[in-house]
Amino acid sequence: xxxxxxxxxxxxxxxxxxxxxxxxxxxxxxxxxxxxxxxxxxxxxxxxxxxxxxxxxxxxxxxxxxxxxxxxxxxxxxxxxxxxxxxxxxxxxxxxxxxxxxxxxxxxxxxxxxxxxxxxxxxxxxxxxxxxxxxxxxxxxxxxxxxxxxxxxxxxxxxxxxxxxxxxxxxxxxxxxxxxxxxxxxxxxxxxxxxxxxxxxxxxxxxxxxxxxxxxxxxxxxxxxxxxxxxxxxxxxxxxxxxxxxxxxxxxxxxxxxxxxxxxxxxxxxxxxxxxxxxxxxxxxxxxxxxxxxxxxxxxxxxxxxxxxxxxxxxxxxxxxxxxxxxxxxxxxxxxxxxxx
Numbered sequence: 001x002x003x004x005x006x007x008x009x010x011x012x013x014x015x016x017x018x019x020x021x022x023x024x025x026x027x028x029x030x031x032x033x034x035x036x037x038x039x040x041x042x043x044x045x046x047x048x049x050x051x052x053x054x055x056x057x058x059x060x061x062x063x064x065x066x067x068x069x070x071x072x073x074x075x076x077x078x079x080x081x082x083x084x085x086x087x088x089x090x091x092x093x094x095x096x097x098x099x100x101x102x103x104x105x106x107x108x109x110x111x112x113x114x115x116x117x118x119x120x121x122x123x124x125x126x127x128x129x130x131x132x133x134x135x136x137x138x139x140x141x142x143x144x145x146x147x148x149x150x151x152x153x154x155x156x157x158x159x160x161x162x163x164x165x166x167x168x169x170x171x172x173x174x175x176x177x178x179x180x181x182x183x184x185x186x187x188x189x190x191x192x193x194x195x196x197x198x199x200x201x202x203x204x205x206x207x208x209x210x211x212x213x214x215x216x217x218x219x220x221x222x223x224x225x226x227x228x229x230x231x232x233x234x235x236x237x238x239x240x241x242x243x244x245x246x247x248x249x250x251x252x253x254x255x256x257x258x259x260x261x262x263x264x265x266x267x268x269x270x271x272x273x274x275x276x277x278x279x280x281x282x283x284x285x286x287x288x289x290x291x292x293x294x295x296x297x298x299x300x301x302x303x304x305x306x307x308x309x310x311x312x313x314x315x316x317x318x319x320x321x322x323x324x325x326x327x328x329x330x331x332x333x334x335x336x337x338x339x340x341x
Contacts, residue, residue: 001285001286001290001291001292001293001294001324002026002292002293002294003024003026003293003294003295003317003320003321003324004024004026004027004028004061004253004293004294004295005018005019005024005026005027005028005295005296005313005317006027006028006030006064006255006295006296006297007028007030007064007295007296007297007298007308007313008027008028008029008030008032008308009029009030009031009032009033009308010032010033010034011032011034011049011052011053012308014310015308015310016053016056016058017056018310018314019056019058020056020057020058022314022317022318022321023321024317025057025058025059026058026059026061026293027053027058027059027060027061028060028061028062028063028064028104028253028293028295029060029062029063029064030064030065030104031064031065031066031067032049032063034049035049037066037067037070039069039070039087040070040087040088040090040091040094041063041066041090041091041094041095042094043093043094043097043098045094046094046095046097046098046100047097047098049098050098050099050100060099060100061101061102061253061293062100062101062102062103062104062183062252062253062293063095063100063102063103063104064103064104064105064185064222065104065105065106066088066091066103066105068109068111070084070087070088070091071084071085071087071088071167072084072109074088074163074166074167075107075108075109075160075163075164075167076109076152076154076163077159077162077163077166081163081166081167085167085170085171088167088171089170089171089174091103092171092174092175092178092180092182093174093178095178095180096175096177096178096179096180097178100180101179101180101181102180102181102182102183102252102253103175103180103181103182103183104183104185104222104252104253105182105183105184105185105222106184106185106186106187106201107160107164107167107184107200107201108185108187108188108199108201109154109160109197110194110195110197110199112188113131113136113188113189113194113195114129114130114131115130115131115132115135115136116129116130116131116132116267117129118301119267121267122267122268122269122270122300122301123269123270123273123300125303126270126300126301126302127300127301128267128268128269128300128301129267129268129298130266130267130268131189131263131264131265131266131267132264132265133189133191133263133264133265134264134265136194136195152196152197153196153197154196154197154198155193155196155198156198157192157198157200159198160197160198160200161200161209164200164210164213165213168182168210168213168214168219172214172216172218172219175216175218175219176216176217176218179218180218181217181218181219181220181252182218182219182220183219183220183221183222183252183253184201184207184210184219184220184221184222185201185222185224185227186201186202186207186221186222186224186227186228186231187199187200187201187202187227188224188226188227188230189227189230189263189264189266190202190203190227190228190230190231190232190263191263191264202231203231203232203237204237204240204241204244207221207241207245208244211248211250217249219250220245220249220250220251220252221241221245221250221251221252222252222253222254222255223241223245223251223252223253223254223255223292224254224255224257224297225238225254225255225256225257225276225281225297226255226256226257226258226259226268226297226298227255227257228241229258229259229262229274229275229276230259230261230262230263230266231262231263232262232263233262234262234275235275235276238276238281238284239280239281239284242281242284242285242288242290243284243288246284246285246288246289246290247288247289248289249289249291251285251288251290251292252292253292253293253294253295254285254290254292254293254294254295255295255297256271256278256281256294256295256296256297256316256320257271257296257297257298257299258270258271258272258273258274258275258276258278259274259275260273260274260275261275262275268298268300269300270300270312271316271319271320272319278319278320278323279323279327282294282320282323282324282327283323283327286324286327286328294320296312296313296316296317296320299312299313299316300312
């Protein structure tokens with residue numbers, strides 16, 4: 001288990017230099033805008049991207065999220081999906097050839113959804129993302145520019161499950177051949193349907209079904225701790241998932257994000273003031289067989305910060321780093337005490 005700088009949107013000098021200065025040499029990117037993305041990721045473009053990263057001495061642990069335009073027809077079962085799937089396979093080949101071992105992805109045609117993206121309801125006026133299903137039903141949301149499909153309805157979950165299986169059965173053999181692991185993010189928010197389109201990955205049982213369907217060492221969970229905490233039942237879902245999927249080596253990497261409340265209404269918050277105790281989560285991960293990496297995920301907006309959330313991400317990283325080190329030293333000291341006495 002290790003710590004990485006995550007959700008980076010470009011090969012940014014300040015961010016990557018700060019990562020190294022904080023003792024972290026692992027990074028994860030999320031839809032980097034300086035990586036060309038015309039239908040698929042080309043090897044030549046990814047090679048140049050990795051060359052720029054190598055100047056900072058960092059290891060790219062994962063690429064998260066393909067543009068929805070890469071595979072929206074595959075998710076929705078529309079004409080043209082086979083061409084898109086082949087393009088996804090080519091993207092996976094390119095990732096494998098340049099040495100990026102993990103592709104984080106989702107299977108949510110309606111993507112991440114919030115009714116507020118900058119609500120000033122966090123601690124001392126910090127701005128946070130929030131979701132309220134009643135507001136969404138009334139059409140009060142902040143998602144106009146996020147590319148959601150509002151032009152078709154998919155009320156039947158089995159139709160989307162068929163599309164998921166059709167997609168995965170074609171891309172997983174390529175992922176296995178090129179040594180890329182696909183890490184599936186849950187639907188956020190984890191509710192049964194949004195804007196007329198069903199959502200599949202809203203509980204632990206849906207992941208168990210996917211695991212049985214795919215049956216590959218190159219597939220697992222992008223373990224978004226915040227989203228699991230948002231599910232019905234709250235923080236219990238986090239620990240149930242760790243206990244079940246950790247020993248099976250199906251937790252590929254984890255988003256560390258805290259929230260207050262569960263569906264149908266919740267808001268994001270600072271680590272340590274939400275549904276779960278970060279110490280207990282990190283402790284459980286460290287004792288579950290989890291050998292992936294942790295990253296800070298969505299963060300509140302604070303006074304004087306910038307769009308990426310530099311200040312809060314630095315604080316999150318130090319917080320998680322401190323927990324990991326404290327647990328390791330605590331256990332080492334306990335072992336030493338037992339041997340002495």
